[in-house]
Structures are given as structure tokens and as C-alpha cells.
Amino acid sequence: MDCKQALSLMHDYMDNELAPNQVLLLKEHFAVCPACTERYDQLERTEMMLFGIKTQRIEPMADFVTANIMASLPKKTKQRVWLRWVKNHPAITVAAMFVMVMFISALSFWNQDRELMVKGPDLDKLIIEGDKVIVPKGHVVAGDLTVQNGQAEVYGEVNGNLTVIEGSMNLASTAHISGQVTKIDEAMSWLWYRITHMFSGVAYN
Amino acid sequence: MLARKGDQRAFAELVELYKDKIFHLAYRMLNNRHEAEDVVQDTFLRVYKNLERYDENQKFSTWIYRIGTNLCIDRLRKRKPTYSLDAEMNDQEGIDGYAMIPSEDRTPETEYMLSETQQMIRQAIDSLPAKYKTVMVLRYMQELSLQEISDVLDMPVTTIKTRVHRGREFLRKKLERKL
Ligand SMILES: [Zn+2]
Numbered sequence: 001m002d003c004k005q006a007l008s009l010m011h012d013y014m015d016n017e018l019a020p021n022q023v024l025l026l027k028e029h030f031a032v033c034p035a036c037t038e039r040y041d042q043l044e045r046t047e048m049m050l051f052g053i054k055t056q057r058i059e060p061m062a063d064f065v066t067a068n069i070m071a072s073l074p075k076k077t078k079q080r081v082w083l084r085w086v087k088n089h090p091a092i093t094v095a096a097m098f099v100m101v102m103f104i105s106a107l108s109f110w111n112q113d114r115e116l117m118v119k120g121p122d123l124d125k126l127i128i129e130g131d132k133v134i135v136p137k138g139h140v141v142a143g144d145l146t147v148q149n150g151q152a153e154v155y156g157e158v159n160g161n162l163t164v165i166e167g168s169m170n171l172a173s174t175a176h177i178s179g180q181v182t183k184i185d186e187a188m189s190w191l192w193y194r195i196t197h198m199f200s201g202v203a204y205n
Numbered sequence: 206m207l208a209r210k211g212d213q214r215a216f217a218e219l220v221e222l223y224k225d226k227i228f229h230l231a232y233r234m235l236n237n238r239h240e241a242e243d244v245v246q247d248t249f250l251r252v253y254k255n256l257e258r259y260d261e262n263q264k265f266s267t268w269i270y271r272i273g274t275n276l277c278i279d280r281l282r283k284r285k286p287t288y289s290l291d292a293e294m295n296d297q298e299g300i301d302g303y304a305m306i307p308s309e310d311r312t313p314e315t316e317y318m319l320s321e322t323q324q325m326i327r328q329a330i331d332s333l334p335a336k337y338k339t340v341m342v343l344r345y346m347q348e349l350s351l352q353e354i355s356d357v358l359d360m361p362v363t364t365i366k367t368r369v370h371r372g373r374e375f376l377r378k379k380l381e382r383k384l
Contacts (some may be wrong), residue, residue: 008370011369014373015351015369017366041384042381052323052326053233053323053330058228058229060225062242066220068246069220070213072246073213073249
């Protein structure tokens with residue numbers, strides 16, 4: 001074995017990649033070659049010094065670095081979903097904007113509007129007492145009746161839907177309502193009601 | 206992996222788990238605290254942005270090491286022109302053992318802690334060309350196996366072996382007087 005070969009084996013040996021029979025050959029070379037023995041010795045000490053560096057303490061990173069990492073993360077999920085949504089549904093997005101504007105204006109309206117409002121046909125046949133709206137016995141309301149911010153008392157008939165918004169209803173045993181009876185208390189459902197029904201009421205004081 | 210689902214808390218745990226490893230790697234590669242901290246930050250940012258692309262057949266540590274290592278190599282390349290290890294080494298070993306510690310690291314504490322020998326090793330490692338420095342840092346300071354280094358750098362094991370051998374020889378010559 002020449003010294004060049006021996007050097008290659010030395011490195012393999014240090015990498016733990018030398019077969020036992022080759023280890024023997026290398027050791028035989030060391031026995032006859034002081035230069036290679038010295039070289040191997042130096043390599044080994046170099047390696048010790050390198051491993052020794054690992055034990056050196058490194059001042060840890062400042063805590064704010066970790067905080068910065070978290071803070072610097074892009075808020076990608078929300079952003080992407082929104083962008084994708086706009087991209088795929090431009091028309092719906094416009095509709096959503098419209099609903100939002102509606103929602104805001106309707107909400108403010110809902111908060112302000114505390115007056116009794118009644119909507120329906122033949123309103124002059126109904127009895128209004130304060131915030132009480134009475135459908136007298138024997139009277140037939142020929143259509144939908146809507147009462148907002150008041151109490152609906154029905155003794156007669158409603159040939160349509162009865163809707164009470166932010167109020168109460170009292171249906172007498174004689175009452176008959178052919179359509180749906182709906183009570184709306186929350187701003188949200190009221191909003192949907194307003195969007196689906198166009199509302200032009202008659203106000204009573 | 207939870208963090209993939211964009212779970213911030215899971216990602217924070219990932220940061221806790223790997224930040225020191227990546228910081229040490231970067232610090233040994235760049236020999237500069239501030240740059241090392243920047244690398245840690247950039248590494249996690251990349252990990253976060255590319256979570257969908259992470260191949261779960263691969264070890265996560267391999268993947269994050271690769272990202273961190275590449276960021277370090279990029280910085281080293283920008284920093285100074287590379288020179289060939291094959292060329293005769295310029296023996297500018299002006300060992301006052303001081304000049305090679307970046308000035309911002311020269312606190313009384315580090316001066317006290319680092320022996321002359323340790324400073325020499327640091328200087329020797331720092332003078333290695335990037336491709337050798339990378340394998341030497343991964344091998345000795347992160348104690349990765351040759352196979353693991355090959356996975357991290359996505360290079361054949363034989364290439365890694367050659368680089369470790371050359372790196373060792375380079376350092377041996379550099380440190381000869383101290384051995
Ligand atoms: Zn020999």
C-alpha cells in the first residue's frame with residue numbers, strides 16, 4: 001500500500017466506513033510509515049477539536065426573534081380565501097357588498113325605529129289603541145298583516161300572513177289566520193325579512 | 206402534521222423545536238449572530254410558505270435543515286468571492302487570534318470564554334469555502350451522518366464523503382501548528 005492509498009483509507013476509517021480487513025491493512029502501513037502515522041494523529045486531533053467546538057456554549061437567540069417569526073408569518077389562509085372568492089365569484093361578491101350595505105343601513109334603521117307601524121289592507125277597519133293593533137271579531141283582513149313595535153291582538157280573520165316584528169301577538173280562540181304566523185325579534189332575521197319583502201308601511205301615532 | 210393546516214399554535218411549537226438547531230447551524234456557518242438570527246427567521250418563513258410542498262416521506266428535520274443550509278450558503282456566496290480549495294492555500298495565518306471574530310461578537314464574555322485554540326478553529330472553519338464549510342458544520346457541529354448530510358444537500362453520499370475528507374485535510378493544514 002502506498003501513502004496515497006493509506007490516506008484515503010484513513011478518512012474512510014474516520015467515517016466508520018472501513019471494512020475490518022482494510023483496517024488491518026492500514027494498521028500494517030502505519031507500522032512501517034511514521035509519516036502516515038503522524039498524519040493520522042493530526043487528523044484525529046483536528047476532528048477532536050471540531051467536535052469540541054460543539055460543546056462551546058452559544059448565547060441563545062433573543063426571545064423577540066421567536067416572537068418576530070410568528071409575527072412575520074403571512075396571514076395567508078384568510079387572504080387567499082378572500083381573493084379566491086373574488087376571483088371565482090365576482091357577481092356574488094358584488095351581491096355580498098350590496099347585502100353588507102343593506103345590513104348596515106337596515107341595522108341603523110332597526111335601532112332608530114321604535115314607532116308602531118302597521119301594514120295591511122283596510123287598516124281603517126282595525127282598532128289601534130296605543131301600541132295595540134286589534135283585528136276585531138268578525139273582521140276579515142283581506143291579505144297580509146304586519147305589525148312592527150306593537151302588540152297584535154287578533155279576534156277576527158287574516159287571509160294571509162301575520163307578521164309581528166319586535167312586538168307581541170295574542171291570538172284569540174276566534175282568530176283565524178290562513179297564512180303563516182311569524183314573530184321576528186332579532187335584528188338579523190328582521191334584516192332578512194326586509195330584504196325579501198319590500199316594506200312601505202303606514203305609520204300611526 | 207398539524208402545522209400544515211395553518212394552525213398557528215402548531216407552527217409555534219415547530220419553531221420552538223427547531224429554532225435553536227437552525228440558529229446554531231447558521232451561527233457556525235456565518236459566524237455572525239445577527240445574520241444567523243435573520244437566517245432563522247427566513248427559514249421559518251419559507252417553511253411556513255411551503256408547508257403544502259413538504260413531502261411527508263421525508264424527515265421534517267432534513268427538510269428544514271435544507272432550507273436553513275441553503276439560506277446560509279446564499280449569504281456566504283454574496284459575502285465574498287469563493288476560492289478553490291484545490292489551489293494552494295494562502296497561509297495568511299496571522300494568528301493574533303482576534304481579527305476573525307466579528308466585531309459585534311467581541312464581548313468581554315466571548316473573549317474570556319474562547320481560548321486561543323478555539324478561536325483558531327473558528328477562524329479555520331470560517332476560512333473554508335462554502336461547500337466544504339457546509340458539510341463540516343453539518344458533520345461536526347450538528348453531528349449529522351454522511352447519509353443525513355447527503356439527504357439535506359440532495360447530493361450523492363460519495364460527494365459528501367469527498368468533501369468531508371477535503372475539509373478535514375484543509376483544517377488539518379490550517380491547524381497544523383496547534384496540533
Ligand atoms: Zn505512508
